[in-house]
Amino acid sequence: MVHIHTAPPFLMVKTMVQVIFIVMNKTVKRADSTIHGALFSVLMVMYVGFIFRYKPYNYPRLCLWQALSLIGVVWLSVISTISSNVEGNAYVYFPVVCVGWIIIALVGIYVQRRKYPSLLYRKNLDTTHLFKFAFTFGKHSKNALAKIVPDRRTSVDLMPKDFSYAKEVD
Numbered sequence: 377m378v379h380i381h382t383a384p385p386f387l388m389v390k391t392m393v394q395v396i397f398i399v400m401n402k403t404v405k406r407a408d409s410t411i412h413g414a415l416f417s418v419l420m421v422m423y424v425g426f427i428f429r430y431k432p433y434n435y436p437r438l439c440l441w442q443a444l445s446l447i448g449v450v451w452l453s454v455i456s457t458i459s460s461n462v463e464g465n466a467y468v469y470f471p472v473v474c475v476g477w478i479i480i481a482l483v484g485i486y487v488q489r490r491k492y493p494s495l496l497y498r499k500n501l502d503t504t505h506l507f508k509f510a511f512t513f514g515k516h517s518k519n520a521l522a523k524i525v526p527d528r529r530t531s532v533d534l535m536p537k538d539f540s541y542a543k544e545v546d
Contacts, residue, residue, distance in 0.1 A: 413453060
């Protein structure tokens, strides 16, 4: 089971960023929407950098996907700012946004598989080592068995050190 914790300084920074965005929406957007879009994008990039730098969660996959979702927001903001200032067909920008989101998701899946192991599920047992252990009657090394069955105690570990299968007859 994974117990995810959030760093309290991150929550304070997140609250401050949200307040800044609300103030920007009430003031800058009314003056010029292009400046608002550019400023929003720059602040979001800084916020993503903060997440990558300080890693606010104790589960690295969560930090990765939090940052990637915010990168998706930055992508949408940049495309929206460009589309509002360029004359032309507005339907062209929707596929551009979708392709960008797909690329961001694929990069995220690639990085996640390469860099961050899953903590929610145990690694599958290696059946070749299990067969070796079973058919060599326990003579397979304990270290190899520990690699096969991580985080579990085996019957070999529970046996007394001086245990013998043969009973001694007086």
